Structures are given as structure tokens and as C-alpha cells.
Amino acid sequence: MQARFITVEGIEGVGKSTHMAFIQQWLEARGVKVETSREPGGTPLAEQIRDLLLSPRTENMPEMAELLMMFAARSVHLENRIRPALEQGRWLLCDRFTDATFAYQGAGRGMDTDRIAELEEAVQGDLRPHLTLLLDAPVEVGLGRARARGEADRFELEAVEFFRRVRQGYLARAKADPGRVRIVDASGSLEQVQADLVEVLEKAWAQWQTGQGA
Ligand code: TMP
Numbered sequence: 001m002q003a004r005f006i007t008v009e010g011i012e013g014v015g016k017s018t019h020m021a022f023i024q025q026w027l028e029a030r031g032v033k034v035e036t037s038r039e040p041g042g043t044p045l046a047e048q049i050r051d052l053l054l055s056p057r058t059e060n061m062p063e064m065a066e067l068l069m070m071f072a073a074r075s076v077h078l079e080n081r082i083r084p085a086l087e088q089g090r091w092l093l094c095d096r097f098t099d100a101t102f103a104y105q106g107a108g109r110g111m112d113t114d115r116i117a118e119l120e121e122a123v124q125g126d127l128r129p130h131l132t133l134l135l136d137a138p139v140e141v142g143l144g145r146a147r148a149r150g151e152a153d154r155f156e157l158e159a160v161e162f163f164r165r166v167r168q169g170y171l172a173r174a175k176a177d178p179g180r181v182r183i184v185d186a187s188g189s190l191e192q193v194q195a196d197l198v199e200v201l202e203k204a205w206a207q208w209q210t211g212q213g214a
């Protein structure tokens with residue numbers, strides 16, 4: 001089967017790490033070897049850009065600089081890791097990708113989404129994830145969990161309203177591209193969320209086996 005690029009999205013604290021491990025296990029139980037990665041980051045250079053993006057600092061970070069650094073990290077990750085992996089038949093499961101830019105920089109910061117789409121095209125060409133799992137939960141649930149984890153990064157310092165816009169931005173992405181972006185309710189019990197994930201994965205798997213679904 002052709003290697004697939006799967007992304008996992010959602011606001012902070014929706015349980016991405018736990019659910020990514022579960023998705024990886026589910027796929028590996030079906031005989032595919034899956035690498036995991038994350039954005040911003042995923043290679044040594046892109047991880048350095050991640051540090052620049054996430055560390056709280058006293059100097060202002062202009063929104064445009066933030067947007068361009070997200071895409072700079074993405075370009076490094078794509079050329080040095082994602083494309084080579086897919087070309088060599090290795091599956092990649094990635095914690096966030098460009099939907100996060102539309103949600104955080106677009107909906108969250110209010111940046112022009114046409115401009116984000118132009119950068120997406122310039123950096124990625126026609127490369128898009130084959131499947132995106134959007135873990136959705138009310139902002140209060142997610143932020144509560146994220147803040148309990150300890151020191152906040154530059155994004156976690158944002159106000160609740162910012163994350164409400166981000167969540168809506170994600171839901172709008174899912175609505176605009178329902179074939180690729182599947183919403184999974186992440187507010188329930190672990191068993192419930194995993195049951196929903198399995199349902200989505202089984203459907204996608206069946207399509208991939210017949211060569212459908214991008
Ligand atoms: P996390 O992966 O540990 O959640 O942290 C990454 C942070 O970066 C998170 O707050 C979301 C943010 N982010 C963006 O604002 N835009 C992006 O394009 C990506 C990939 C992440």
C-alpha cells in the first residue's frame with residue numbers, strides 16, 4: 001500500500017500525544033511501520049526554529065515573523081524528512097501541520113487566510129495530508145489540562161478567547177474539507193475517544209486498501 005501522511009490536530013490539552021501513540025499502534029498492528037513527527041519541528045534544524053517560536057520572550061514577535069517561521073520550519077521538515085519518508089514508502093504520523101497555521105495564525109491571530117494559502121502552495125506544492133484527525137474539545141477542558149502540565153510556552157500564554165478562535169478555525173477547516181479532516185470528540189473518556197478513532201481509521205483503511213481516498 002502507498003505510504004500515507006496522517007496528521008493529528010487540535011488545541012492544547014486535547015490528548016494529542018496519548019492518541020498519537022494509540023493511532024500508531026493501531027496502524028502497526030495492521031503491518032505498516034509508522035514514524036511519528038511534529039510541527040513546528042521534526043528535524044534538528046526545524047526543532048531549532050521551534051525553540052525560537054515557542055520560548056516566551058520580552059521582544060515582540062511580529063505576527064508575520066511567526067507565520068514565516070512556521071513555514072520555514074515546515075519547508076525544512078518537508079524536504080528533509082516528510083517527502084523522503086513517503087517516497088521510500090514509510091508512513092508518517094505528524095503532530096500538527098498546516099491546518100494548525102490556518103487555525104492559530106489565521107483564526108487565532110486574525111491573519112489573512114488567502115496569504116496563508118499562498119505560502120502553503122509555495123512551500124508544499126500539492127502535498128497535503130491523506131488524513132487529518134481533528135481532536136475537538138471545549139477550550140476549558142483542553143486549557144485546563146495543558147496548564148496543569150507546568151510552564152506555559154509562548155502560545156499557552158494566550159487568553160482563552162484566542163483558543164476559542166483557534167478551535168472555531170479548526171472546525172471550519174474540517175467543514176471545508178470533510179473528506180480529509182475527520183472530527184473526533186476528544187472530551188469523552190479515553191475508551192470513547194479511542195472507539196471513535198478506530199471508527200475513523202477503519203473507514204480510511206478500507207479506502208486505502210482499494211486505492212481510494214487520495
Ligand atoms: P505543541 O505542538 O506542543 O502543542 O506546540 C506547538 C505550538 O505551536 C502550539 O501552541 C500550536 C502552535 N502552532 C502554530 O501556531 N502554528 C502552526 O502552524 C503549528 C504547526 C503550531
